[in-house]
Amino acid sequence: MNRLARWVMRLYPAQWRARYSDEVDALLADTGADARTVADLAKAGVRMQFSTRSFPKLAIALGLAGLVLGGAFSLVLPSQYTSKATMRITLTRIDDTVKPAIFNPLNEQVLELVTQVLSRATLAKIIKDPRLLLYKNQGETLNESVERMKNDIQINFVAAPKTLPRGSAAFDVVFSYPDRYKAQQTVQALMTAFNEVNMTSQMRTVSATDRAASSITVLDEASLPEVPFNRSSIFGKLSGLLGDLFPAQYRSAATLRLTHGTPDQVQALTSRVLSRTNLSAMVNDPRLMLYRDELRTTRLEEVIELMKQHVWVSLLQGKSDSVLFTVAFDYPDRYKARTVVEALTTDFRRADSEMFSVSAPPARAGEILDVLDTASLPTNPSKPKRVNIALAGGLLGIILGALVSIVRRLRIPPAIVTLNPING
Amino acid sequence: MSDPTLLVLASLADGEKHGYAMMLDIETFAGVKLGPGTLYGAITRLEQQGWIRPVNSTDRRRPYAITPSGRGHLQEQLAGLQQVVKTGLSRLRHA
Numbered sequence: 001m002n003r004l005a006r007w008v009m010r011l012y013p014a015q016w017r018a019r020y021s022d023e024v025d026a027l028l029a030d031t032g033a034d035a036r037t038v039a040d041l042a043k044a045g046v047r048m049q050f051s052t053r054s055f056p057k058l059a060i061a062l063g064l065a066g067l068v069l070g071g072a073f074s075l076v077l078p079s080q081y082t083s084k085a086t087m088r089i090t091l092t093r094i095d096d097t098v099k100p101a102i103f104n105p106l107n108e109q110v111l112e113l114v115t116q117v118l119s120r121a122t123l124a125k126i127i128k129d130p131r132l133l134l135y136k137n138q139g140e141t142l143n144e145s146v147e148r149m150k151n152d153i154q155i156n157f158v159a160a161p162k163t164l165p166r167g168s169a170a171f172d173v174v175f176s177y178p179d180r181y182k183a184q185q186t187v188q189a190l191m192t193a194f195n196e197v198n199m200t201s202q203m204r205t206v207s208a209t210d211r212a213a214s215s216i217t218v219l220d221e222a223s224l225p226e227v228p229f230n231r232s233s234i235f236g237k238l239s240g241l242l243g244d245l246f247p248a249q250y251r252s253a254a255t256l257r258l259t260h261g262t263p264d265q266v267q268a269l270t271s272r273v274l275s276r277t278n279l280s281a282m283v284n285d286p287r288l289m290l291y292r293d294e295l296r297t298t299r300l301e302e303v304i305e306l307m308k309q310h311v312w313v314s315l316l317q318g319k320s321d322s323v324l325f326t327v328a329f330d331y332p333d334r335y336k337a338r339t340v341v342e343a344l345t346t347d348f349r350r351a352d353s354e355m356f357s358v359s360a361p362p363a364r365a366g367e368i369l370d371v372l373d374t375a376s377l378p379t380n381p382s383k384p385k386r387v388n389i390a391l392a393g394g395l396l397g398i399i400l401g402a403l404v405s406i407v408r409r410l411r412i413p414p415a416i417v418t419l420n421p422i423n424g
Numbered sequence: 425m426s427d428p429t430l431l432v433l434a435s436l437a438d439g440e441k442h443g444y445a446m447m448l449d450i451e452t453f454a455g456v457k458l459g460p461g462t463l464y465g466a467i468t469r470l471e472q473q474g475w476i477r478p479v480n481s482t483d484r485r486r487p488y489a490i491t492p493s494g495r496g497h498l499q500e501q502l503a504g505l506q507q508v509v510k511t512g513l514s515r516l517r518h519a
Binding site: 042043 | 442443444447459460461462463464465467468483484485486
């Protein structure tokens, strides 16, 4: 314990240690040290660090420097303007048998529309619109621009105002962009996309009703992943340094909708699609050449089990008459990952037509979309929050000042002793 | 009374002492066992104020002595305390 007590004395400023550590050593030799002694030394050491005069000076100086740097940094950041429009969705037929506490058809309808509007195809169309040409100077691929645009869009389901009729609700369409006119035009384009998707959806519903069967629609086609999903985090990047131990995995995903279906039906379809026969055909497909290395050393059954572990089928949302779900596949080759997801999508559609082609669907509630508030033309930038950034810089400076002050005092050579000289 | 600086000054009032002697003395007259960190924290502050001074010594157990200004400060503090004690006791008696 005496050794620990001596070690704890490192918490004291170097000047203090140069002056008093011999005496405290002698005292510890006389009294001995226990846990209480160590705690007492530690508490007094920390208190001494914070009560010395240079600590607040340094903290204030670095705090001010952080404030200035934070302010300067925030000025360098490009301004972002946010445009907002409010839309209203109204169900044309309200199913009174469904309790709102359990199932809110409006939320379901908006979610479905949002998924379709934020699909790669729709956003890519808006990005490439010659009037907009969004993100054109960023030097990134279309897929990257789509992902960036998804981050810049917000769809906020707002509480329906009391003035709205029953079966109606409102949601905001928000978009942020460095050019305020383009921000406004993009929100207008998104509203148009909402209307188009809604009309297409209703037409498809009518035709599906005539056909009297459940059907799978691809809302978002299989993506071509740009970066390995297991390299996106810091831990992923670190594991990347270990090379072959943790090979890069790309995840491709598609979003499907089973109209006039239930989650149980999706489950049944998944069992069919991920059956041994189906996966075995995929693994043996000479165009895909999946798991070649594994097949050299492992039996086909085990490779199929491995493949099952790399396939993800996740339910996004279940409604009374349709279900949204994603199909994803992880593989070291991104092109093969996409091809497999495309093949799985085809298999889901085939399985659906084989398994659920006779049941008559219920009539689906239609919806009307209209605009409550047109896209605003922002006058002031919404981002960056310059004051917040400057304050964060100041706070960081103060923390840094405290740390530097402590480290500096721990390392000052004992020669610089400015405490009172010892008199006879 | 648990202010360590006052306890150290009171301990040194009857002559110079090193750290360990002060610890034992304070424990005897005040019933307070000061840890080494607290004791030397108080010694540091008192020395910076000029109320005590280290005495030259070849031993690692360096003795300290109270200075005239330290003695004055102690007297002032104790007088204040005495007033508090006197008032408190008197009020307790008449309560």
